[in-house]
Amino acid sequence: MQASPPLLAVEGITKRFGALEANNAVDLKVAPGEIHALLGENGAGKSTLVKIIYGLLRPDAGRLVWRGAPVAVESPRAARALGIGMVFQHFSLFEALTVAENVALALDGSAPLDEIAQRLSETSRAYGLPLDPKREVWRLSVGERQRVEIMRCLMQDPSLLILDEPTSVLTPQEAEGLFATLARLRAEGRSVLYISHKLDEVRRICEAATILRGGQVVAHCDPRAETAASLARMMMGGDVVPIRHDHIEAQGPVRLAVSALSLPPLHAHGIALANINLELRAGEVLGIAGVAGNGQDELFAALSGEELAPHDAAIVMDGVAVGRAGINERRRRGAAFVPEERLGHGAAPAMRLTENALLSGHATNGFLRYGLVERAKLTDFVGKVVRAFDVRKGPADPEARALSGGNLQKFVIGREIARKPGLLVVAQPSWGVDAGAAATIRQALMDLARAGSAVLVISQDLDELLEISDRLCVIFMGRLSPAMPTAEATRESLGLLMGGAGMAA
Amino acid sequence: MTLFEAIILTIITASTPLLIAAIGELVVERAGVLNLGVEGMMVIGAAAGIAAAITTGSSSFGVLVAVLAGMALSLVFAALVLGLAANQVAAGLALAILGLGLSGVIGAPFVGVQRAGIGKIEIPWLSEIPFLGPLLFRQDPFVYASIALVVAVWWFLTKSRAGLVLRAVGENHAAAHALGYPVRRIRLLAILFGGGCAGLAGAYMSLVYTPFWTSGMTAGRGWIALAIVVFASWLPFRAMLGAYLFGALTILQLHAQSAGVPLPSQFLAALPYLITILVLVLIMRARRGGAAGPASLGVPFVPDR
CATH class of the missing domain: 3.40.50.300 (P-loop containing nucleotide triphosphate hydrolases)
Structure with a gap:
């Protein structure tokens, strides 16, 4: 040729x-x-x-x-x-x-x-x-x-x-x-x-x-x-297990309601959130699409409590206003959070897996007795997560940074799902992980929702969102579009929203 | 000479060492390296400078030795943070302490030795202008040099290609490396420049400002220079403003104290620090948007190869 x-x-x-x-x-x-x-x-x-x-x-x-x-x-x-x-x-x-x-x-x-x-x-x-x-x-x-x-x-x-x-x-x-x-x-x-x-x-x-x-x-x-x-x-070198794919219209009670949430940017190059409204019901996966840097970090911080909302009623979890409540308070109410960056935000790179499990679970998982850490419980918990999510890790309790990206991501998400949270907010669940791990993670998110939790997924990967969400919103320049059922969303309509077309000014 | 003229002259003298040290550190930080050892490099320049000047009898030689001494100490810092990718804060603090100790040893034989300071340079005709002439055109060579340095650094950073590369290295060393720029060599040169400037500032202290040696005579000016760089948003002319503001307030509060202003002297002594920081912070806040500083500042760089 x-x-x-x-x-x-x-x-x-x-x-x-x-x-x-x-x-x-x-x-x-x-x-x-x-x-x-x-x-x-x-x-x-x-x-x-x-x-x-x-x-x-x-x-x-x-x-x-x-x-x-x-x-x-x-x-x-x-x-x-x-x-x-x-x-x-x-x-x-x-x-x-x-x-x-x-x-x-x-x-x-x-x-x-x-x-x-x-x-x-x-x-x-x-x-x-x-x-x-x-x-x-x-x-x-x-x-x-x-x-x-x-x-x-x-x-x-x-x-x-x-x-x-x-x-x-x-x-x-x-x-x-x-x-x-x-x-x-x-x-x-x-x-x-x-x-x-x-x-x-x-x-x-x-x-x-x-x-x-x-x-x-x-x-x-x-x-x-x-x-x-x-x-x-x-x-x-093998087939990927296809994900069970059934979009539903959830009828369960509202587990997370955000109303008129505005927030200044987190840093000099950040984006301000403007009048965000959303409702998330038990049993559904809500996807938030958008090109990076349109306010996803700010939204995640507001939901997790890393950044407090201006007033308490802006964020309501299971009927309780928590806008001014801290991260631990929200966790005690059954929420769990998985940030975008697994090394440095989701997990401490130089700490062992058990220690990382303690970091996000100290307030809720009963790892403490009289203020002291119960190592046996921690080890059991990590073992449970590792088995459930097939985390391949080599030594018994390695440092987080020793795991490959996909395995660490499975651990970080598994750590939260193992608690059976009522509300899970997760950003970029499968960013930079291989297809096998991505499939495991997506399936776990859908299973969690079907078991009665509410799952919010913030992602830049449209294919991922179309696959696992029941409803979709698009975030653009700190504004959130109304949610639409995934069955009615097309790549084109989402793409236009992601580029800012048709978004109410 | 009126009192007013005298005050202005002392303000210029008090500000010049701050300015020289700050402009050197500004270049270092623009390259993404935080060298907290300015105080140490400055004081070693002061000690080595006066030792060389007394031994040889030549002020110019003293200045040269001071610059070299500052550079030599900065080379130690460079070996730690560039060669071994050591923590820059720890290495800088160590350098400050090392410099203070070492300068005491170098300066010990010269304690109390008096010598004539470096004289003023009069620029013909221009210095004859009433009032402005003596202020602007009858200064010691360091003052002229410091102004020239500010202009040169400004031109280098904003107009020259080499300056662009230096800023790029400070902004994102991984990307600069990916484009094929020698990140560590560029940072080494910047660190040496900063060391030389600190040494020069030290020479000014011991050869002009108080033309004799006492241990620890820089008295924290290296730290002030560091603060000026940050609050000046890493901009040369704003660093000059900061240095002169601080110098002016230092002198004025002395006059205020002697004039019997009914305020505690401790408060007056603290005023230059407070006001300089306040003013520069306000300027910094007024300038909206933009990065707060070189994005790679203080982050060790290890090329993968």
Whole structure:
């Protein structure tokens, strides 16, 4: 099929971190003008591989071949000189700097800032991704930030653009815009290495795929000739148990009522909550969709009691006003909370699992007697959670940070569910965990609701919400849309709400 | 010379060491490193400076040695926090204590030795302007240098590409590393600059301000410089404002005390601290939005490789 040599060939790349083999003899070829998917679960070695290609990591064995000639990519600068650009998933923009400054930092050379700003607004308009060079990045939406990242790569006129999970933070409409840009890049003869685990997306826009599992290539294929199920099997090496899927209309009593809740932003770059109203009944899962940074953190803090509401009646749990009540008070009333960030917020990284169980359960789980900790009860409790949620942990009582993301998340959620809470508020339940753990967690949330609890799920993952929620709301700029039954929600209508269209001002 | 002119002159002299030390620390913090050892580097500069000046008889050589001494001490700090990724707060505090102790040893043979301070530089013609002339154009070289430093640092941070890279490193070191910038080398240079400035500020104390050595003569000015950087929102000209405000209040409260203002002297002595913090906090609050400081400030950086 290929008459000319591939643009990039990865040959036998191996990279070890201590005992962990992140990449094991990985081969991969990207043809000119091709959108090539790199598929795999979390921890399959995708990020390690692209970091090697971009010169951020050095391989222990193997080589890169660029346009038919072996190259040593010593640094990102060297990668850029070859014509490789990369759009990172996280940690790559400077919030306090302007768009033009962010772009200038990624350009090698010493063009004056004004000239870069000028070129940036021209190029960004030409690609249909308009940007204001003078704005500071922290003022931009997530979609706009991604534009900055893409534009700063395109300004270097790359032959190969690496995109690391680009749509995980976008609304469906923003993702469409991205796909249009990618089509245009292909038409210009550029290649794209597209990292994702969204299979439908990959089948739509990519013409080749390399699938990694446990650091090894398990398949090269044409995703258009595969089904989502067959791709998932290759990624996971087995079938994922489908989730029982029955949306209901809950008739139970109201367990959580939020009325006219307003709250100032938590920090300088935060969002103020404006007149939030919602009602959550026993037996249902309510999903709150929205692009990151639209007030989810503030809403979670208000519900959990980390931030107190302005007046008591703003939050009512089981008929009792708790707006001014602290976290422990709310926990004693049967509520449980699982924050978004499992390391640092949900669990203390350097503390053992039993100690972490104590942290969220000291007020409610009877771990204390005369103010002293009863270790036997703690150990029993952790054992129960570990068995119920299949937490794989190695040593008997490891530190939280020693667990993989998926296992820690199962522990953090299991720790709360084991209490059989009347109300569970959970943010991003399956963020960054593999499909198996995600399925376990989602099933547990649905089972909890069916057993008579009320479950509130704040998530950016629309697929997840459509799967498990009975009703859905969208949060945008600190305002919450009215809830709609999931059966009536479409990706398009939700996407529009997530982008702020049709939201009452 | 009128009393008013004399007061203004003493205010400038009192403010200059604060300004020099603060502007150095400002650059360090903009690169994302919190060096709490300013006091230590300043006092070691003061001791080494006067020791070198007395031994060789050359003030210029004394100044040079003071700057080098400040840089040498900051190098210890850099080795700890960059080389070993040690906690910056602990390393900085240790540096402050180390500097105070070490300066006592260096300065011991020179206690009480008097020498003439560094003289003023008169700029021809301009210094003849009535009133303004002597104030602005008949100063010691440190005053000119401090103003030049502020302008240079401002230009460097806002206009130059190297300054942009330095700010980027302080803002998000992981991203700067991902773009291929040598985070630790840039931070090392910033730390050395901060050390040099602190040493220079120390030299001003022992060679101009009180031209003799006493142990612990910086008397907490390094800490004030640190506070000025924070309350100045990491902006050079605002740091200058803070330094001069503090210097002015220190001098004025002395005059107020001698004039017999019916307030407890302890309260008057505390006033410069209170008012400087109050004013800079109010300015900081008035400036809406924006990051509070370099986002990576104080976070150790360990590249994965």
